[in-house]
Amino acid sequence: MPSAPPVTDLAGLASQLRLSVFRASRTLRRESQAGISPSMLAALSTIDRHGPITAGDVAQHEQVRKPTVTRILAGLVDEGLIERTADPLDRRVAWVQLTPAGRALMRNVRRRSDRFLAGRLRALDPADLATLERAAEILDRVTEQEE
């Protein structure tokens, strides 16, 4: 694999990347079959990874405002996927964590519920897959960083 030429047109890359990510997100949203909405799945994943976590910290990780988190968490509680625990020392704070059902859903999603996308990825060659894998990490760094 020859090393790629350097990218100097940052603005061009930025606008291209914006469009590609936007379109991909739209398609993936439509094809999502996890049983819960993309927002809920993303929040669930954050809660899964970061153990017991406060609503405010979920907002930080998800890069979303607090009222949005309130609604998403309410939905996850309704579905029985997370549970809240009041903080005994600071009664303003509510900790959330996955229920067994939440953990089961996450396992399910990771292992086999992404048939649409996985099916399309199957057609790619290994180099492209590796590129996507690295790109996912880079995207996370770029978009999740604190300002």
Add this chain to the structure above:
Amino acid sequence: MPSAPPVTDLAGLASQLRLSVFRASRTLRRESQAGISPSMLAALSTIDRHGPITAGDVAQHEQVRKPTVTRILAGLVDEGLIERTADPLDRRVAWVQLTPAGRALMRNVRRRSDRFLAGRLRALDPADLATLERAAEILDRVTEQEE
């Protein structure tokens, strides 16, 4: 640059990619400063690239249903960025194309309106930028293909 190890866990990559793309899209939507919405910008870009095009074909390219296209195009017409031309032979069909204002906006967006994302990209090393560039193309292939 050493060649990457092969990716075999397609389901894992798929679910990771879904989350990364979703979060990136959410952040980019919030930071968008093009003056028009991401949907409108994406459609405008498609119309720009594919010359005079019908509404149905815009829907194909954008991977969106026809009612969605109707509304997006109406917005672009309101903003004076595109214009419709009735097909003289088939009066069901409406062709759309960019107005001078639409072309000017596209030039503007490509060159300098993506400060947020470009600013964050500036911190990346050339290899990461090249990865993102290739990933954008791959994403387009994966998500825009006909089923």
Add this chain to the structure above:
DNA sequence: TGACATTAGTTAGCGATGTGAACTATCGTG
């Protein structure tokens, strides 16, 4: 101690974006 700022989270209401179902208008075909 008591006034006041800060912090965590919620409620209420808005706007943007996408959808499916049903509709109009037009076209093509036997």
Add this chain to the structure above:
DNA sequence: CACGATAGTTCACATCGCTAACTAATGTCA
């Protein structure tokens, strides 16, 4: 000319994000 296919629209609905304003609890400091 009847009837099915096609292009696009309208309508009602759901999701998802936001700001503003609120409640409740905590911290600070004169």
